[in-house]
Amino acid sequence: MDTRIVGQVKRVNGPIIEARGITDALMQELVQVGEARLTGEIIKLQDGEAIIQVYEDTTGIAPGHNIYGTGAPLSVELGPGLIGTIYDGIQRPLEELEQISGIYIEKGISRPSLNREKIWPFVPLLKEGEPVEGGQVFASVQESQRINHKLLIPPDVKGTIASIKPEGEYTVEEEVAVVRTEKGDVPLRMYQRWPIRRPRPVKKRRPLEIPLLTGQRVIDALFPLAKGGTVAIPGGFGTGKTMTQHAVAKWCDADLIVYIGCGERGNEMTDVLTEFPELIDPRTGRSLMERTILIANTSNMPVSAREASIYTGITLAEYYRDMGLHVAIMADSTSRWAEALRELSGRMEEMPAEEGFPAYLPTRIAEFYERAGYMTCLCGEEGSVSVIGAVSPPGGDFSEPVTQHTKRFVRCFWALDRQLANARHYPAIGWLESYSEYTDDVSPFWAEKAGKEFLDNRRTIMELLQKEVKLQQVIKLVGPDALPDSQRFITEVCTLFKNAFLQQNAFDDIDKYSTVEKQTRMLAVIVGYFDRGNEAIKAGVPLAKIHRMPVLQDISKMKLTIPNDDPDQFDRLMLKMERGFAKLEELYV
Amino acid sequence: MSKDAPQIDEKRLLAGREYVGVDRIDGPLVFIKNTHPVGYQELVECVDPAGKVRLGMVLDTSDEVVCVQVFEGTAGLNMPGTSARFMGEPLTLGVTKEMLGRVFNGLGVPRDEGPVPVATAELDVNGRPINPTSRAYPRDFIQTGISVIDGMNTLIRGQKLPIFSGNGLPHNELAAQITRQARIKGEASDFAIVFAAMGVKNDVAQFFIRTFEESGVLDKVALFLSLADDPSIERIITPKTALTLAEHLAFDCDMHVLVIMTDMSNYCESLREISTLRGEIPSRKGYPGYLYSNLAEIYERAGMIKGRAGSITQIPILTMPNDDISHPIPDLSGYITEGQIVFEREMHGRNLYPPVAGLPSLSRLMKDGIGDGMTRKDHPHLSSQLFAAYSYVKDVRNLASVIGEEELTPLDKQYMEFGERFEREFVNQKHDENRSIEETLDIGWSVLKALPAEELHRVTDEEIEEFFY
């Protein structure tokens, strides 16, 4: 335990402590406050005084209590054993805390983030005498059935391997290799530490070209996210931010998920903890928990750890990226993180900018999203971190500071619409307000996988949705009867598209996610219906007859009836539709 | 750890030391200079000039001055005649099962004639965060006998489901009806009700007491009353005191506890008052930036725990200022709770009871507690269909108000008919009408009959076959 006293408490105001008698404490140094040894971080130093943000409940802390320095900044442990674990905002393993303190989290307790007793199968990949650089892979560990964890030389180490352990089973704490460097020998263990507020270095940023496929049609087909991209999901309470993030976490094609519950409900974390181990990843056939790390700072946990949780999460994500993996991180909700900043700032009596938020809010938001990207890693492999951040605007009003600043720094925006959510149209991603700047970047991928026709169909449907807005305005003024059949048909196709395609039931076994192929075929069916219907109307078929075609029922339920692995059914559906139209045309032409 | 010893001993010695005279009194806050080092959130006993003890808590502590919030108010205090004792530990509540059937004030002091209960444990009223790994996900359907709740916004045991109401709307009646009728299907269990009143009028408290009495459960209820004429600051501690007992009953005594808290808006007002007095930077409408976290510390004290038989279900009631759901109090509550039952004044005006707005109301835990083996297999799709159809009704009504009802298409007219029947037959029910879940679902299908079968996109063909025709 650290015994270096760096100062004494002068004032306690919630999670913010003013300290006096500060000797050699460092900026951003991790400290322990009082004999309860509460974890804190120095966030300001001035004239022998310091301001400390404490990550635990400060009840009972009094002026005069000692502050102990640890000499290191707030860091996380990186190594095998992260996957499948649930941590709090400062990477304390919650399952182990439960063993110490029972159902309530007591303060002042701690446990190493990575289990020190657990034994891992270590496979050396380098030999003695080989030169190494920071970020290079020197060994590997099968961490879970699906993740082969590569052990990396810490970024700031360069030299030659002086010794390396043979293949075998070791704990994370055992020395497995030594690197001889200019500054002396550096022992390597299976884990390393990294300060959470510092991005991990990479070789090069690469352009974003590959979509992060989520299986959610409104996302993949209309507002795609690229691997390494950033997206915000703003929406008032109950509009579906958490459900959308859960759906993406379940079905997206990332190698690893870091899910941060930042100031949200305890039960939502429990939900993930109970549901994910049961769910099977369709791509690998393995349990989803084998690719998931959870960070939980629920809304009743200390507010300063909420501020840290976002950085803890993204640092873990970067670490796996550095092995050449594609990582997706969900932060639910970044607004709670911003509000934690506001609360801490207020208690420090800083000058507020908009709505009480500190003036540095936009900088912090930008720094966070900048840590996303598609990179060439130091080890030479390509890896990515995609960031999916929920935003909870007060009153559901997107003009508030957190939504507005976030919008400046993300390139994709899935705006949740209260009206859609109220109508139980889920996911309630509004098609008029949402956008994705990745659409063009990923269209070569779609053209290759789904054919150019998909891109044309996508354009057609987007145009129809725009036209529909105008038509609806007319209808609101004069009623639907005033419109000619061809225009009313547009509104009907849009309604069909919304019900049959955009709406997706997260709880239905068949509908919960759609492959690229299924999405492509479904879109083709609907656009096909529009084209064919148009021809029929031109040929004189009344709209009311088209409306009554039995195939319409099949189209509106195809998402529920045609499974991902049986796309041939779409051929039959198309055929049935063609026959239906042909029959009508015979009657009227 | 030997170095710690003197500090702790010193604390014990200093605890209880009394300071005569205070330096400033501002609203419910008292400031005392030149004290020994006092701990954050420590319990304080303020002795007023008449010798009566009032409890308080340390809000801010520093070398120079300590700021104390006095829960029983500062009226009648003066600077030289008031003294303060710092107790060296946070505010606790002595809890026991014997508190059921009794009436207390917001701090847990008996308000009735009975003796002070003999506590079996002393618990910190501020509670501690429940470890998310210790929680069990709530799934058990509670039948309230109220169609719009059971059918559309199902209450689950361990859920926090608030009522967003407005002045003069029948939220108390609905809460009372829920407490009278709530049952777990086919189970008789050990239950208790904890009732916390913050700043409500005495007749509201009396209404609830009467209800409990009439349904013969009064000896299963603990009431914590901080009424409109009690010091407003006491409201800040009332829900925490009540939840401390609830946690004891649920997680130590294996009881299923229903906690009713009314009116959360008054709680928030008191919080704003303190915040303003302390000169804190406000966020929206003058409420402190920490209102969200503060409310979460209350609402998150609901749920179920792995390996424990009991549960805490919360029904907080709040009145939306100006019926505005985007006001910070309902807004922040909605961001924390697991859904909300929203009242609509317009429905109340049309004599519909309960006046539950169809669209903005939501139960988030419903999805895991309904369907085959829990309620009935058609429930998930049926409720989704009712929501979808009713939301279209709202559009049609808007359209009708512009172009006139006669101009509507025949289909839209059918939707108008559906909307009317949905509200009159499904939502509307009597104050003592207790419908089984099957009755509720059957009424749901029967009102859907106003629509043609092709319009029912959210239900399967098999369900239409079995339930619609």
Ligand SMILES: Nc1ncnc2c1ncn2[C@@H]1O[C@H](COP(=O)(O)OP(=O)(O)OP(=O)(O)O)[C@@H](O)[C@H]1O
């Ligand atoms: N894709 C979906 N499929 C089915 N139901 C959904 C879907 N999305 C949302 N819902 C419904 O909406 C409810 C609220 O969704 P969710 O919890 O994701 O909202 P939220 O935006 O995260 O709200 P908050 O900000 O309060 O956390 C869910 O409990 C569920 O009933």
Ligand SMILES: [Mg+2]
């Ligand atoms: Mg959410």
